[in-house]
Amino acid sequence: MDAAQEDSHKNSISGLTRLYGPTVQARDVHGGIHVHAVRDGAAPPPPRQLLPVSAHFTDRCDDLAALGELLTRAGRNTSSRALIVVSGPAGIGKTTLVCRWLRSLSSDFPDGQFYADLRGHSAGGPAGPGEVLDQFLRALGAGALPVDVAEKASLWRSWTADARIAVMLDNAFTAAQVRPLLCAGSSSVTVVTSRRKLTGLRMDGASFRQLGALGTAAGVELFSRAIGEDRVATEPHAARQVVTLCAGVPLAVCLASARLASRPKQPVKTLADALTRNTERLAALEVEGEATVSKALDASYAVLSEGAALLYRRLGLLPVRTFDSRTAAASCGEPLGWAEARLDELVEANLVEDVGPNACRFHDLVQIHAHGRASAEETASAREEALRRVCDWYLETATEAEKRLTPAQFTLERTLVHPAGLPVPFTDDPGALAWLDSQRMNLMALVRAAFQCEWNAMTWQLVDAMWPVFLRLRYYNLWLEAHQVGLEAAQRERNAEAERQMLNSGAIGLSAAGRIDDAAEWYSQSLRAARDAGDVRDEGQALLGIGTCHREAGRMAEARLYLNQAIAVWENCGYPRGAALARIVLGEIALAETNPSRAIEHFNRAHAGLLAVNDPHDAARALAFLGRARVRAGEHTAGAAAMQEALAVFSSSGAAHWQARTLEMLGDSAWERGDTGPAADFRAQAIVLFQITSPTDARRLRDLLAQT
Incomplete structure (x- = not known):
């Protein structure tokens, strides 16, 4: 190849090149690589999260000019980020001013404008940095996120190091609340609003602007x-x-x-x-x-109408951050049309802020006032009924989403005191997941409120209904908190079945978050409870979970012991699917111990058993491992064909994580055979998918590619 040909084959990513979505840069990548980018291959849109600005915005010319001067001054120091604190009394217009200013600078920050309400003076307490980092990182397209806040902050700094973004941290309470949320890029700006002056941020290079009253x-x-x-x-x-x-x-x-x-x-x-x-x-x-x-x-x-005043009081009682017309209707036990009209009246009166599609909120002072009016004018039983009605509506709606998204999941009973009978706000699976995702913090607030009210059944039922958002989107902090609260509620109610459900679902979250020993302990509690209740099927589930935890921790002998117990329990009670799932894990152990013939035996039995019970997804998992075991046994052609067959199943169903796992196994198999080009192809495709589903695995594979 001459020099010109060599140049034409270079793959160079450098300078100011902007890359969107998971990206792989490798030296020698050949063949037909199919890169599955998120959202049908389109670049994810830069976040535009700033709140809308009222058409009545007036004056503030001096303040806008001062903010511009502070940004210019910060820009002269190219080695540091721009950090500006805007402080002033409640209701003085800090949020509106900053939103107006940053919106006017959108072209200067093309990579995104981020907004978070830190709820510094909220009755429910300030927002934790981990919660806000989750919001920001997911807006950037990050997939599964670490549990540790320090790791999230590090990931946020990495993602923003070269970005040109504007970040608005509204209603901060302390400097310590702000620091983990600061981005790293010197071409970015972070603006913090607070009723406090936050002089502690001076050591972080902050500039300050105090906002006064209008003339x-x-x-x-x-x-x-x-x-x-x-x-x-x-x-x-x-x-x-x-x-x-x-x-x-x-x-x-x-x-x-x-x-x-x-x-x-x-x-x-x-x-x-x-x-x-x-x-x-x-x-x-x-x-x-x-x-x-x-x-x-x-x-x-x-001067509110009677209905609008009632809605104002009822909404003031709720722990949710935002609400829509369905929440409003549920809180008053009224039809949707009634609630829409009353909510419009509150918006017109400036008592409620319209902050986006199907989302309204109170200014924190207004929420305090509304809560005070409810306390003064509503009886205790009426206040309790309003909260219970909203809990019931959220439980109804989340359960409908759960039925759509995880139809095979065993669903515990639902106890509704005031069924709302309102139309659900989604019509398909993506809409159901989007609703759960957008409402996850409200759902968690209601879980906490229900627990505080000692509505034990409502507490664990809400947690159970949130299962799809935990399983699909991996909000580990919420997953673990919810199941801890749900478990306590189930124990407080002495509901053994609910207790086991919380233990098993919570243990899955602990394991997924890398807390293997904690997961094993939860599974052990579930095992004891299942045996006390004589629930053989749940006993097998707990044994499988404990065995899997031991395998992930590298304790293979202990893993085999529990997995074989699970198989025996399930075969005795006539549950072949469970036995097949346990055999998949036994096969993985045999592969890890370089015993491919033994692995083939386990995977063959698992594959046949799962096909017999019409479980195509898990059958494909067994088939992918079976193919890998055959390659390790020297049957490269047959093994590769089996993995390709499994890959087709995962691709058809959209199971991205298992597509990645299978592609990695195909890459490993090709590498062992000396086919370095196809090996790089398979691994590159796996990295793209792992970036969405498991960033840790993506980093591991990137390191492997760099070494080879």
Whole structure:
């Protein structure tokens, strides 16, 4: 090959090249490589997570210019990232200002704009850094994520090292809450908003901007945008008085103007007189601006229709972060159309923020006010009923998603006190998974609330219904927390069947997260419980789990002991599928111990048994291992054909993880035979798929490719 031909075959990735999705760079890659990128091969869109900005945004020219100057100043130091803290009282407009500013800079940060509410003053407590890192990394296209927060932070820094992104961390409470979320790139900017000054971030290179109240002229302009310039021109003194009484706090001005806008014939002076009266109910809070906002909230609440006031109170009771019309309907036990109309009224009154498709939320001060009104005006039984109705609706809906996504999964009983009967918000499997994913934090909040209320059955039933989101999307922190809470609830209720379900499902999560010894302990508890209950099938499941844990820990003798016990138990009770699954693990042990003939025996029996019970997925797993064992026994052609046959099954079903496993086995087999080109092809394809399903395996294979 001459020099020109050699240059034409180079594969060079360098400089400012942007790569999207899992990417493999190798020296010699030949043949027809089929790279399956996520989302039908399209580059994942850069995240655009900033909240929408109200059309009533007014003034703040000096603040916008100051933020621009801080960014320019930070940009002069090319070795460090830009970090800006915007602080100010509650309701002063920090979130709106920063969202407006960063949106105007979207072309400067083409790789994404990220947003997270750190909930620094939320009744439910601040957001943990692990939760936010999960959100950010998944938006970038990362697959299964590590459990450890430090590992997540390291991965976040790696992904953002060369990226040009803007990150908004809203409503922070402490500097320590912010630090793990800082990106690494010197071409990026992170903006933090907080009621506190967060001077501790100065050591991280932060610049600071304190946000003050609107001036009278700007406040009047904001006020007039809602009620119209004519009404302000007619009563200019009263308009200035309203702005003064609102202390120039934009949230208070918006609430006041929304109330007046709904009453076109009411004089502005009437509103000013109402705000003058001491009707505040949040004065005990010691954050500047909150008492002012409370006056406006009381005034806005006083003129709501009866139905909207009821919905306002009921939503204020809920632990969820966002809500939609279905949640609203469930909380009041009303039809969907009724809830949509009442929710629109709350949005119009600026009591509820519309933050995206099918998602609304309270400002934290408004949520406190709504909760206070509910506590004052609703009976304890009515408050409890509202929460229970929402729990019931979430349980109904999550169970419908579970039935779609994991139909073979054994489902525990469901106990509904107030069936909502509302239409589910999805019509297909992708929609069901997307709903579970978008609602996972609300579901977890309801799990915690149900547990606190000692609704034990509701607690573990919600956890059980969340199984598909744990299994498919691998939110390890939530998986483990949910099952710990669910297990305690099942034990508290003395429901042995639910207890075993929580132990087994939780143990799978522990094992997947790499906590093998903890998983073995949970399986051991399940084994004792199954034997106490005389549940032979569950006994076999626990034995299989313990055996698998021992194999993963390298304790092969102990693994064989438990796996053979599982086979004996299941064969005695007439459950051949379980026995076949245990034989797959025994075959893997034999392969690891370089005993291919013994492995072939196990895999053959497992494959035949799984075909007999019509389990094509697990039969294909057995077939892939059988092919690998045959290659190790010297039957390369027959073994490769078996692996290709299994690969076709996995490709057809979309089982990405097992496609990757099989491709890796094909690559190993080709390498052992000396076919280095096909080996590199297979391994490259496996890396692409592992990047989505198992980043640890992807790194392991990349290291292997680099060594060869």
